[in-house]
Amino acid sequence: MNTFGRNLRITSFGESHGRALGAVIDGCPAGIPLDETDIQPLLDRRRPGTSPLTSARKEADRTEILSGVFEGKTTGMPIAMIFRNTDMKSKDYEALKEVFRPGHADFTYQEKYGIRDHRGGGRSSGRETVGRVAAGAIAMKILARAGITVSGKIHSVHGKTSPKAIKNEILVAQNNGDSVGGIAEIVAKGCPAGLGDPVFGKLDALIAGAMMGIGAVKGVEIGDGFAVAQKYGSENNDAMTKKGFASNHAGGILGGISSGQEIVVRIAVKPTPSIERTQQTRDIHGNVVEISVKGRHDPCIVPRIIPVAEAMLALVLADCWLEQEKYRR
Amino acid sequence: MNTFGRNLRITSFGESHGRALGAVIDGCPAGIPLDETDIQPLLDRRRPGTSPLTSARKEADRTEILSGVFEGKTTGMPIAMIFRNTDMKSKDYEALKEVFRPGHADFTYQEKYGIRDHRGGGRSSGRETVGRVAAGAIAMKILARAGITVSGKIHSVHGKTSPKAIKNEILVAQNNGDSVGGIAEIVAKGCPAGLGDPVFGKLDALIAGAMMGIGAVKGVEIGDGFAVAQKYGSENNDAMTKKGFASNHAGGILGGISSGQEIVVRIAVKPTPSIERTQQTRDIHGNVVEISVKGRHDPCIVPRIIPVAEAMLALVLADCWLEQEKYRR
């Protein structure tokens, strides 16, 4: 299932070391000014090779818009975008061809399909997200019409929250040939009340599905999230005053529908599974082998996941915003 | 959006104090022995009025199967089930007709639809889940064919994990006219490797959406979940040995596809928003008012959410299991 959304639909395709990756965005309203420069900034933030702390793979990630835009405006037709792979060092992966890297999808893809593109994880690679991010950039342009903005930040890495401590944690992991996990927080501002749709189209359900669908994400919470498990109702309910809600424990969503407050989402990001430290695993023949994953890998994927999570939140919100009017017609 | 699933589809309907609630299950394989007694046990576990610690509303929740079963077996046709409401004390809610109960969907439904069935929360009531649970019971019968079982338990309430401490926490909350939150854990055993579907149909993405779509759930995690944020890759990766995986930090899912290990899901459940303690809120005219929610409410909803969460997990797994064969044809 490589299509996501009901009103604004993204279809994603491509593998880490194939010819190209891309996305088709269907359901975009007509008349929105759009060209490649609208998409590049968000893409640049997810791009590897931009800091000593991220993977050294260098991809320009130049968007080519193939359809759906005419004389600088969207036409309501599907917008296809592709990204050519250029810096493909497939040979780096030759040694891993028959080995299941721990923490990766190698084993499960092999079990499910009986065949897999082992080069860089194929479709299970984080590189797949380039299409989602580009689609998210378009979703953000739609949301701008509604006055909605989406932004994310690092919440913590290895339990540390200050920028300096975070940087240090990442360097320590990197120096040890290891990686480290963390939490990202994504916030949407300016959402009107009414987005989301009971029962199975709840805004928080859609967001949770979208976030957990990002590789490396192992947990999602809205508003106070897991902290509610240690609270009383009298602490957790958001009272209302003349001016609106007095607090936002709910994270902007009540009964699956946006309340008009900020929407607050946090995601737990696992340590990058590709590490140089020796690990024990199996190959496709059932032999136990040792593995040290060389190559160009992020010691902490939290920073690069943020634009992906922003993109997914934007896609969900734009989808709901396009849906919203129906019930009042 | 009241339909969920791609291969096994459930459509849910009904309000807390309407004539009846129910569900239609579409896509169920033919030839499965099924009658009302297969459904009742799971329903009985979510039923209110069974303990001093749960709501006193008494509903028999008798399932009536209207279609899709012939001479005791499923026929492949849609299975409709209804549940008549009988113990409806709508007058309890008359006082709340124009007031937005804190922590409830009252405000957001009003904003979205401009109209709402205020009796007992209408469709946003936990009572809506009766249809899902019944559908889940059918999903479990399908899963039994594959050797898969689903079960849940209370993980903690207000941070406490021992049964005695949990009971005490709930009583304390109840005595204070308050409520308390907690965590539930749901596990699936016997899953073959290969369930789930990249990119947007990842098993964990489907589970997260399904769980967060249950009212009162504010967080979802798979395997080690939020704990991964404080770990190194060398700790978090599951090594493989001759016998299979040496650990299960991943919670049975790698790259969105089941690995053959146990699938482990935890959900954060907020304290029931309906509490007797006085709270400040607004009415539909914009006046600030005080509110004390009388009536029959659970001081802790964790126990009754467990069969709902089991049902949703069963629905997701049965859906994926029905999907699974396609890629190997």
Next chain:
Amino acid sequence: MNTFGRNLRITSFGESHGRALGAVIDGCPAGIPLDETDIQPLLDRRRPGTSPLTSARKEADRTEILSGVFEGKTTGMPIAMIFRNTDMKSKDYEALKEVFRPGHADFTYQEKYGIRDHRGGGRSSGRETVGRVAAGAIAMKILARAGITVSGKIHSVHGKTSPKAIKNEILVAQNNGDSVGGIAEIVAKGCPAGLGDPVFGKLDALIAGAMMGIGAVKGVEIGDGFAVAQKYGSENNDAMTKKGFASNHAGGILGGISSGQEIVVRIAVKPTPSIERTQQTRDIHGNVVEISVKGRHDPCIVPRIIPVAEAMLALVLADCWLEQEKYRR
């Protein structure tokens, strides 16, 4: 697949001789006045037993609305409706239990599912349409908001078009223990330009799928339909004048999008396959047997298909009308 529609979704369930049939309508806008009396008139038109020319089965077809309506208005929640079966003479079908009736779905259901509810055709019975018609009545109430109306009529029976000749053709068939086919024409007036959605959501594609999904329909055409195969472009193109289109060969749809003209649809309806005249067929054991289908059957199903076709057209149009605004936001 028992669910139809993207924005306005109907889920149909039930068998000819089961406990009840019904439908759930999801996505209906809130605030539309609705009760059972809005639904009955269209249902009454499809009901059997109303004329010597139609089946003698007597079903009151009383709608019971179970959900989605509060104080006489729709709430935006799913509207479930059920119809209890009362006049079930299942014994009439005992003799046919193991025999595949020619022209019916008996053989294909058996092949597909390995099991079938043989009583009255089970789910393949025309009786299944009761839920669709009820849903169509709701769709018509939505369309009324847009000024759109839908109506159908008999175009011809056995090639005859005058009411007297049509009646005669049906009586002749009936007297011969036979049945006869015909054509119905359904028209929608008041459609704004812009309904429908390229490429796979074309209005005519949706209509064709909806119509061909009605049992006994073997052909669908829009506007001039099959007659275009014998025309020149200069004859078939609809010229435009100051006042709009000078003709309507296109049947109100250009490039899959409504043009603002009348939408004109015709469907070819096969002769009812249940006839008293002796036919040769097989039973489930592979034996060749002779069959004479007794019981209560319409000699010509065209009149009773018309409200079903109206309902399906209304469902498609309401779905597209709810979709329409998105592209201009």
Next chain:
Amino acid sequence: MNTFGRNLRITSFGESHGRALGAVIDGCPAGIPLDETDIQPLLDRRRPGTSPLTSARKEADRTEILSGVFEGKTTGMPIAMIFRNTDMKSKDYEALKEVFRPGHADFTYQEKYGIRDHRGGGRSSGRETVGRVAAGAIAMKILARAGITVSGKIHSVHGKTSPKAIKNEILVAQNNGDSVGGIAEIVAKGCPAGLGDPVFGKLDALIAGAMMGIGAVKGVEIGDGFAVAQKYGSENNDAMTKKGFASNHAGGILGGISSGQEIVVRIAVKPTPSIERTQQTRDIHGNVVEISVKGRHDPCIVPRIIPVAEAMLALVLADCWLEQEKYRR
């Protein structure tokens, strides 16, 4: 809505004179040998410029597969294919920029979206079908595993059925600066019984939707189609003998499910709306103008629609074949 199918999903994109057209095929089983040469033959049959009787536009229609294939085999991942536009004479269309061509989607696109890519009809151009045909070629490879083949032929043009008369009719139309309509027949052989899914997923309903979604198609019929309207039940029912069905009036589908016989579909194709003969129409300012559509247009589109119709039938059948096993699990 630019995505079609439930199990095998095609997403189509691109405009007549944009950078590229293409399609993404999602849900293809893994392990099928595939490269560009599998796709080219079907594409070549729909290609313009191959005969004096078809449009003179010369497009190589070279497929580039971007993803989903690894070492010559499908991987179960989405297969993206693109087709660069090269022979774009956009200036030919400059004169038509503000004019609504009769019989085209110009008017309805303008009404719906408020903007349109006028160059060659943009997305409403027949050129859009290049992606569908490529997808259909892949569907045919899937069907080959099941022993199913699909083929089409011209049934008639302007009422004539012999090849010589057909050629003559087309030449006459062309010489008059006109165009002419016809009928194509598409047949699937080797279908097992059991494809298709009641009620809204009926095989004939899916086929009808797929066919009517092809531009220029104004009617669809299955088996005897509109001829059933002039028949008695005793003539139309297909009797069964020891060896199977004695006839195939039903066109291989009973109750929406394949019977194991040949599936027979006919489509009515309107005369190409682009003709040199002078027609009256309007421009976007509301002025009545005369128009003569120059450029490179087929006088009869029936031959070039056949591969498109074959592709759509193959897509529907492959989708149903992938679905089929679920009900017997």
